[in-house]
Amino acid sequence: MIPSPRTATHTRPAPAPHPLRFGYGTNGLTDLRLDDALALLADLGYDGVGLTLDHMHLDPLAPDLAARTGKVANRLAALGLGVTVETGARYVLDPRRKHGPSLLDPAPEDRARRVGLLTRAVQVAADLGAHAVHCFSGVTPAGTDEDTAWKRLAEALTPVLDAATRAGVPLAVEPEPGHLLATLADFHRLRRTLGDPAALGLTLDIGHCQCLEPLSPADCVRAAGPWLRHVQIEDMHRGIHEHLPFGDGEIDFPPVLEALAATGYQALTVVELPRHSHAGPHFAEQSLPFLHRAARAIPEGPEGRTP
Structure with missing residues (x-):
């Protein structure tokens, strides 16, 4: 039984004996008011x-963003919740085009709208004390050659990285299946193109590793360790980009969490179930015990969990 987010006392369970910190994505709780979603997760x-x-959770385009962000910051602090800011809302900029406009669009003014959203997200993240700002490249537009797409991506991200540097908040780019930047190798291509800026980090989605990376998810974590700034987690099948509840896919999670703990990663590992929002409270309730059980299966010792 999930406690009512309006009446619970927010007594937090004892932490699991491992260094990992777990979160849940609000894109899987879109049927809840933000305040109710935060209270639920704390409970x-x-x-x-x-x-x-x-638009339903800290709308970045509505008036009085700074004041609204301040209220959310106070609520997070009162609940003892850390936060990462994610920018994958489907229709926040264009009500007709999913994830549009992107950083790769042909029209400079369209790319500028996405850049504006990301720089605004950086400021929100700074005001919230967030661990990172997440973003992705977008799908290569029809008729755009690969070299042009990569050039647009690097140019568009430059002012965002400048803002992230000033704010002291890492920008964590996510390899996304079907996008220009789809794999870890693509992330390193971008990193080299931009001259390896300190503000540029990586969002690693564990399901995406299962979906299309040549390495296993655990090996992806080990390879990505130095650049990890944000982690998303869910189950998935090989070759099928469908975010699944834990246990419904093919991933063996204890080795993944063992590898993640061994990297020294200390920011949030966030459950990513954006297509399960209709039953978000149920999946939030089920996901955390699963992750704690998987973490408890990490062996003791210098390569496993800390005693």
Whole structure:
């Protein structure tokens, strides 16, 4: 039985004996008011939240953003929740085009709208004390050659990285299946193109590793360790980009969490179930015990969990 977010006392369960910190993404709780979603996650014992800026949850385009952000910051602090800011809202900029406009669009003014959203997200993240700002490249537009797309991406991200540097908030780019930047190798191509800026980090989605990376998810974590700034987690099948509840896919999670703990990663590992929002409270309640059980299966010792 999930406690009512309006009446619970927010007594947090004892932490699991490992260094990992788990969150849940608000893009999987879009049927809840943000305040109710945050209270729910605190009641369930989550360490934090992946906050997707969207029209129903801290709308980045509505008036008085700074004041509204301040209220959310106070609420997060009162609940003891960490936060990462995510920017994957489907229709926040264009009500007709999913994830549009992108950083790769042909029209400079369209790319500028996405850049504006991301720089605004950086400021929100700074005001919230967030661990990172997440973003992705977007799909290569029809008729755009690969070299042009990569050039647009690098140019568009430059002012965002400048803003992230000034704010002291890492920008964590996510390899996304079907996008220009789809794999870890693509992330490193971008990193080299931009001259390896300190503000540029990586969002690693564990399901995406299962979906299309040549390495296993655990090996992806080990390879990505030095650049990890944000982690998303869910189950998935090989070759099928469908975010699944834990146990419905093929991933063996204890080795993944063991590898993640061994990297020294200390920010949030956020459950990413954006297509399960209709039953979001149920999946939030089920996901955290699963992750704690998987984490408890990490062997003791220098390569496993800390005693």
